[in-house]
Amino acid sequence: MRIGQLAQLVGVETQTIRFYEQQGLLPPPDRQDNGYRVYTEKHGEGLAFIRRCRILGLSLAEIHELQSYQDDPYQPCTAVNALLDDHISHVRSQITALQTLEKQLVSLRASCNDDREIEACGVLAGISEGNMHQQ
Amino acid sequence: MRIGQLAQLVGVETQTIRFYEQQGLLPPPDRQDNGYRVYTEKHGEGLAFIRRCRILGLSLAEIHELQSYQDDPYQPCTAVNALLDDHISHVRSQITALQTLEKQLVSLRASCNDDREIEACGVLAGISEGNMHQQ
DNA sequence: TAAAACTATAAAGCTACTATAAGGTCAATA
DNA sequence: TATTGACCTTATAGTAGCTTTATAGTTTTA
Numbered sequence: 001m002r003i004g005q006l007a008q009l010v011g012v013e014t015q016t017i018r019f020y021e022q023q024g025l026l027p028p029p030d031r032q033d034n035g036y037r038v039y040t041e042k043h044g045e046g047l048a049f050i051r052r053c054r055i056l057g058l059s060l061a062e063i064h065e066l067q068s069y070q071d072d073p074y075q076p077c078t079a080v081n082a083l084l085d086d087h088i089s090h091v092r093s094q095i096t097a098l099q100t101l102e103k104q105l106v107s108l109r110a111s112c113n114d115d116r117e118i119e120a121c122g123v124l125a126g127i128s129e130g131n132m133h134q135q
Numbered sequence: 136m137r138i139g140q141l142a143q144l145v146g147v148e149t150q151t152i153r154f155y156e157q158q159g160l161l162p163p164p165d166r167q168d169n170g171y172r173v174y175t176e177k178h179g180e181g182l183a184f185i186r187r188c189r190i191l192g193l194s195l196a197e198i199h200e201l202q203s204y205q206d207d208p209y210q211p212c213t214a215v216n217a218l219l220d221d222h223i224s225h226v227r228s229q230i231t232a233l234q235t236l237e238k239q240l241v242s243l244r245a246s247c248n249d250d251r252e253i254e255a256c257g258v259l260a261g262i263s264e265g266n267m268h269q270q
Numbered sequence: 271t272a273a274a275a276c277t278a279t280a281a282a283g284c285t286a287c288t289a290t291a292a293g294g295t296c297a298a299t300a
Numbered sequence: 301t302a303t304t305g306a307c308c309t310t311a312t313a314g315t316a317g318c319t320t321t322a323t324a325g326t327t328t329t330a
Contacts, residue, residue: 003308013287018310019286034294035310036295036309037309048265054286056236059285074253080256081256081258085244087240088240088241091233091236091240095234101192101226102226102227102230105226108191112215117208118204118205118208118210119208120212121215123215124212127187127188127201128180128184128187137277138278139276150319151317151318169277169327170278170279170326172278189317195316195317
């Protein structure tokens with residue numbers, strides 16, 4: 001399988017595949033005589049794994065960590081679970097931060113309407129005065 | 136006021152101030168004979184405005200837009216309100232995306248415990264098999 | 271006087287790609 | 301056969317919003 005086929009199979013751009021190889025997330029494949037990369041099903045599985053991790057919001061460094069665990073199949077998987085727990089708490093703190101932010105934005109927005117001039121704009125005044133009373 | 140004092144006043148690093156100047160968000164201040172930047176209170180207010188916008192999650196481009204409105208005080212402020220409305224809906228969609236993600240992560244985490252070996256790890260299996268059933 | 275603390279510029283690094291440039295390879299067509 | 305088009309190669313730059321590093325000049329302090 002050449003790079004374009006693999007890309008289409010997994011739904012990624014070819015540059016992304018080369019990028020993952022360069023970052024050490026995908027093993028360098030064999031090459032044809034003309035230098036073209038030749039991929040196997042294994043590569044397809046590896047690439048799909050990476051993409052699913054990315055969809056779950058894991059960083060490339062975290063994916064690299066998971067891969068290193070996979071290379072050691074008889075170790076306990078506590079580290080994998082810990083990595084996921086960390087990621088979950090990270091996502092949760094992002095959510096609460098954004099919810100706080102949303103409240104601030106909505107209250108700021110409520111301080112103005114469209115019938116004013118810039119000079120009297122409640123939104124701009126609110127930002128300028130800095131009454132954002134955050135924690 | 137020199138750059139270090141301004142930085143301490145607003146709670147930013149000096150490089151950040153130079154960066155904002157370079158990006159056209161802060162007007163270039165006067166210079167001493169030795170080349171040192173000299174700031175006024177106006178600069179302090181401008182910098183504080185930028186920081187509050189950043190805390191509200193606005194991009195530098197959006198801040199630039201707000202500044203251009205401020206330079207035109209007798210225009211109606213509909214554009215300001217529209218910018219904020221856009222930003223609010225952006226934040227909201229981020230929140231719902233993260234909430235969906237959290238559910239996926241929690242259910243993935245529930246598929247494993249710490250008493251297994253990597254080989255039997257429910258988390259890794261879950262990612263590999265790709266049963267992430269997202270829309 | 272010499273070190274510490276401050277300032278200056280320019281350039282690279284960070285994340286996870288995406289885009290662009292310049293070129294080599296291959297199969298099919300005119 | 302020449303050439304077109306689709307594919308492949310590498311290398312480099314761009315994205316956002318800074319942060320870090322390098323190198324050097326200036327001011328303050330001990």
